[in-house]
Amino acid sequence: MTCPDWNRLVAERDAAPPTDVPGGPPTDAPEAWDRALAHLDGCPSCAPRALAADPALVFRRLPAPEIGAADVEAMRRAVESMRRADRVAHGAPGTPAGRSAASRLRRLRLPAPGSWRQIAAAAALAAASFGLWLSAPDEASRTAEPLAAVAAPSAALVPSARNLAAEPVFLDLAEPRAADVYQVGEEDLLVVMVMDETLDV
């Protein structure tokens, strides 16, 4: 496209009626206007003539901040914090926040509340924790902390009916970011494992 006659284009644009006229142009500028603007963006030599015709065209060069991955992640965390604060403030059962917690659990496809499966899974995990504790080589390693670290998430992620009703604290404190949920076993003994390396437990 050759450089347009900016004075003529601006005159035509400004002469177009700004309000609806039956049978009038469907846009607010001549068709050539949008093409000329696209040309202007890639033609530095056009800029002085275009700005002479319409100085307000300078505002097409309003800067846009450069947004990187760190900005996006910061925004995600900020939004999550707002939602968490809102849940704390309005977290009563039956409110949207309460539904949110429930939907989060459904998304992870954990056993339904009261299911015998979750009881079996919780029992299996508790037994595994106890086994770890028993197999510890010395008394010093049999402290309560490692046990709590293993047992606390398992109890919360495979919640009992009571935990569900009270909204699990663990999920509220640490939204799983990269959780993989595995199932081991059959109907008589089902173990659910949630693995998320981003959770520091």
Next chain:
Amino acid sequence: MPELAYSVTRHRAALAEATDRDVLAALRRGDETALDELVRRKTAPLLQTVYRILGDLEEARDVVQVAFFRIWEHRERFDDRWSPNTWIYRIASNLAIDHLRSRRSRERSTEPVRRHLRQVADVRSDQSLADLHGEEVMAIFRELSAELTEKQRLVFLLREVEGLSSQEVGEIVGCRESTVRNHLFNARKLLRRELVRRYPEYAPADSRDGEEDR
């Protein structure tokens, strides 16, 4: 061998491939990963638009953050017949306009800002409009656009700077296309007049004459 029953990682990867409409559909179902995906997609364009409306990046961040929160809160109100982008921009634009109003009520007098801008302009009086840096353009726009109504400013930015169609702008701003055209017409006229009046050194001679005649 354990059977993989569900994977947040895989779910996230699937959402990354989905359309905006599908992401909003997942959001309506309460899928929080969909909100993450929406934040990933829309943070940059929303921040850029809101920054241009407000002229302040930190304020723009705050507004966009609240916009995402509102989108989550009102997710069930999204109608499949609407354009996802229009709905999202409408929420963010309304918040930006509200913020602009509250800021204007806080800053009744802009004289100190104007004095500073005049000094900046004086130092750079040897420049032409085409030579202005982005931040100078932003400073001048922030000053001149104080003369526009909030809707005129929003319409001018969305149509003239962001390049959206009049129909899209109408849906975002919540008015008819003819009203969009009116706002745009008046915004252009006001900005051109004020630019020539306050910064005559940047206005070409024929433009100065033209504005004086109008």
